[in-house]
Amino acid sequence: MIDPKKIEQIARQVQESMPKGVREFGEDIEKKVRQILQSQLTRLDLVNREEFDVQTQVLLRTREKLALLEQRITELESKLNATPVAVKNE
Incomplete structure (x- = not known):
């Protein structure tokens, strides 16, 4: 919600900018x-x-977790690509 003090400040500024006759209505x-x-x-x-x-x-916490997960995926992919694939002879 909007800060009531700000609203009071704006209302006061509007009231103060009015001509003197109108300002007499004041509060x-x-x-x-x-x-x-x-x-x-x-x-x-x-x-x-x-x-x-x-x-x-x-x-911010979500972004940090996402960055860690992306790093982990990259590490796992590089390990997977570095592992030699066994070829079966048929």
Whole structure:
């Protein structure tokens, strides 16, 4: 989920950029902007930073395992190719 502090910061910036007469509505406008931003950002189906970092670590571990498996396959193939094949005489 989106960090509520960021939403508050954006809402505050929007409120501060409004003309003085409109700014007098203050907290009410800020709350409305915050609610609208929260609602719209929720619809985007975003992941939070913590979940993103966890998935990044999972991906890194998976890549490491894949590299080890590729190396192991290469070693096994080279051993297989180096082994002489016995030919039967019929």
